[in-house]
Amino acid sequence: MNPQCARCGKVVYPTEKVNCLDKYWHKGCFHCEVCKMALNMNNYKGYEKKPYCNALAPLVLAETTPEMLELKQGSKELRPGMESPPRPSHRYSP
Numbered sequence: 773m774n775p776q777c778a779r780c781g782k783v784v785y786p787t788e789k790v791n792c793l794d795k796y797w798h799k800g801c802f803h804c805e806v807c808k809m810a811l812n813m814n815n816y817k818g819y820e821k822k823p824y825c826n827a828l829a830p831l832v833l834a835e836t837t838p839e840m841l842e843l844k845q846g847s848k849e850l851r852p853g854m855e856s857p858p859r860p861s862h863r864y865s866p
């Protein structure tokens with residue numbers, strides 16, 4: 773049985789599987805949450821179980837310092853705007 777992609781929810785086959793952040797991803801789905809840059813096991817930065825690129829991870833982390841900690845105590849939600857909808861608006865179809 774194959775796991776589902778954490779990004780798109782479709783089945784991930786072993787040939788395209790990336791196992792990171794306790795989840796499985798398609799190679800193509802494993803990209804930065806913010807800028808969508810393609811990532812791999814060697815260059816991603818994980819935060820809140822989501823992958824970020826080297827350039828943006830420090831910003832994401834910086835923004836989550838005091839205010840975010842307060843927010844987190846009251847709510848499990850990440851700040852709005854960071855959470856993008858799971859399905860992309862357009863995709864390349866074969």
Ligand SMILES: [Zn+2]
Binds near residue numbers: 778780782797801
């Ligand atoms: Zn996927």
Ligand SMILES: [Zn+2]
Binds near residue numbers: 824
């Ligand atoms: Zn990025």
